Amino acid sequence: MKKLSLLIVVLLVVAVAAPSFTAARAQEKIRVAVVMPSTKNDLAFSQSIVDALLAIQEERGEDAFEFVYSENMFVVEDAATALRDYASQGYDLVIAHGSQYGSSLADIAPDFPDTAFAWGTTVDTFRDQGITNVYAYEARSEQGAFVQGVMAAMLTKSKVIGIIGPIETGDAKLYVDGFKAGVLWQDPEIEVLVNYIQSFSDLALAAAAADAMLAENADILTGTAQMVPGAVNKAKEAGALWFGTQANQTSLAPEIVVSSQVYDWTVALNPIIEDVLAGEIEGEAYSLTLENGGLRIEFNEDFELDEDVKAAGEEVMQAIIDGKISFEIDEEGVLTVVETEEKAG
Numbered sequence: 319m320k321k322l323s324l325l326i327v328v329l330l331v332v333a334v335a336a337p338s339f340t341a342a343r344a345q346e347k348i349r350v351a352v353v354m355p356s357t358k359n360d361l362a363f364s365q366s367i368v369d370a371l372l373a374i375q376e377e378r379g380e381d382a383f384e385f386v387y388s389e390n391m392f393v394v395e396d397a398a399t400a401l402r403d404y405a406s407q408g409y410d411l412v413i414a415h416g417s418q419y420g421s422s423l424a425d426i427a428p429d430f431p432d433t434a435f436a437w438g439t440t441v442d443t444f445r446d447q448g449i450t451n452v453y454a455y456e457a458r459s460e461q462g463a464f465v466q467g468v469m470a471a472m473l474t475k476s477k478v479i480g481i482i483g484p485i486e487t488g489d490a491k492l493y494v495d496g497f498k499a500g501v502l503w504q505d506p507e508i509e510v511l512v513n514y515i516q517s518f519s520d521l522a523l524a525a526a527a528a529d530a531m532l533a534e535n536a537d538i539l540t541g542t543a544q545m546v547p548g549a550v551n552k553a554k555e556a557g558a559l560w561f562g563t564q565a566n567q568t569s570l571a572p573e574i575v576v577s578s579q580v581y582d583w584t585v586a587l588n589p590i591i592e593d594v595l596a597g598e599i600e601g602e603a604y605s606l607t608l609e610n611g612g613l614r615i616e617f618n619e620d621f622e623l624d625e626d627v628k629a630a631g632e633e634v635m636q637a638i639i640d641g642k643i644s645f646e647i648d649e650e651g652v653l654t655v656v657e658t659e660e661k662a663g
Contacts, residue, residue, distance in 0.1 A: 347381065347382050347383070348384070348411065348591055348594055348595055349409045349411075350384070350386075350410065350411045350413065351386050351388075351407075351412050352367055352371065352388075352413040352415055353387070353388045353391050353397045353401055353404070353414055353415065354368075354387060354389055354416065355518060355519065355544065356518070356544035357544075360565075361567050361569065361570060363415070363518075363544055364415065365564075366564050366565050366580070367415045369565065369583075370581075370584045371385045371387075374584055374587060386404075386409075391416075394419060397416070401419070401435075405429070409433070411434045411590065412434070413436045413437065415438065416437070416438075417438070417440055420442065423437050423444075424447060427449050427451055427452050428448075430451070431450075432599075433451060434452075434594045435451060435452045436452070436455060436586075437452065437454060437455075438457075438489075438586075439455065439456040439488040440455075440456055441456055441603040442454055443601045443602065443603055444601075449601070450599070450601050453590050455583065455586035455606070456489060456605050456606070457492070457564075457612065458492065458605050458645075459489040459492045459563060459564075459581075459613070460493065460653060461496065462563065462579030462608065462613045462615055462635075463493045463500060464496045464497070464500035464503070464638070464643070464645070464655070465500060465634050466540065466579060467496065467497040467499065468500045468503065468504045468630060468631060469561075469627050470497070470500070470501055470576075471501045471504035471505040471508055472626075472627045472630060474537055474538050476535045477507060477509060478508070479508060479509070479511070480511040480512075480513070480536040480538070480539045481494050481498060481540050482513055482524055482549050483515070483543070484514065484515060484516070484542065484545060486651075489542070489564075491651065492647075493542045494512060494514075494542065497540055498512065503655060511531050513527040515545070518545060519544050520548075522548060523548070524547075524548035528553060532556045532558060536558065537558050537559065538558060538561070539553045539561075540561040542563050542564060546562070550567065550570045550574075551570075554570075554571040554573070558574065559575075560575050561577060561578070562575055562577070562579070564579070564581050565581070566580050566616050568620070572620045573620070574621075576617070576621055576623060577615050577617045577618060577623075579616075580614050581612065582611060582612050582613070583612070585610055586604035586605075590602075609638075615631065642657065642658050642659055643657055644658075
């Protein structure tokens with residue numbers, strides 16, 4: 319009789335424990351939604367976040383990691399509606415992938431205190447507004463831009479280089495300023511043309527800006543944001559070289575793309591995901607850098623780059639990683655290059 323009683327107790331314990339174990343396992347799955355301004359294959363900003371989410375899904379498995387996305391959310395009001403809808407549907411992490419979505423997110427996040435939100439590129443988590451469930455992420459894009467600017471300065475024959483930006487904010491401004499700084503650090507005599515076209519997405523404006531720079535004898539161009547294909551096509555027609563950023567842009571024009579600075583958002587997303595799974599939403603800010611691997615330079619294998627130029631780029635890259643070259647940005651947004659030892663050569 320005692321044995322029977324013991325068996326019944328054991329069975330009851332198992333029966334009670336089993337649902338708890340299942341619930342604990344269910345919490346290991348995370349559902350993520352992202353709202354982004356352009357297409358998932360724009361070879362720029364939006365593709366960079368989708369590539370990161372796909373990499374995370376491959377690593378964790380589809381059963382443990384589910385994600386959905388809304389693309390072409392150029393209209394901020396439409397993006398805000400999508401963000402709120404995803405939060406209402408119970409997604410664990412809702413990502414607003416665009417600095418233009420910040421004010422909307424600050425309004426939406428307090429209504430869903432148990433949902434984690436993230437946005438970029440910025441370091442503002444809205445903590446000063448009493449909001450604690452918003453993460454922020456940024457790309458210190460001036461770092462890879464500086465490296466590419468140095469190489470561009472060594473490659474130009476006309477001594478004129480053009481940079482096409484969207485709007486003077488976020489990682490776009492960092493990239494433009496960093497590239498220009500790299501060019502002038504290597505050769506102060508080079509003329510650097512900069513044009514912010516006031517649009518992230520207008521390919522025609524980017525193409526027109528490229529045409530104007532090519533007319534001024536620029537033989538190397540670069541740019542940042544989803545509108546760059548318009549500029550790349552003009553560079554290709556003119557035989558000018560191109561440096562990419564945000565995603566690998568080699569496929570746009572393999573014959574002229576020298577290298578691309580690639581964003582790996584997994585460096586920021588993985589710790590956010592771990593917080594969400596642990597039930598500890600802390601609203602921190604993360605940065606992609608060359609040192610932590612969130613930024614990397616990918617060279618176009620089909621482009622015959624002079625070994626001296628590549629070696630110079632790699633040397634500068636290592637100097638940034640080692641802290642021998644760093645960048646300070648003042649309250650006015652002005653970038654300054656800081657060197658801890660004298661410039662080589």
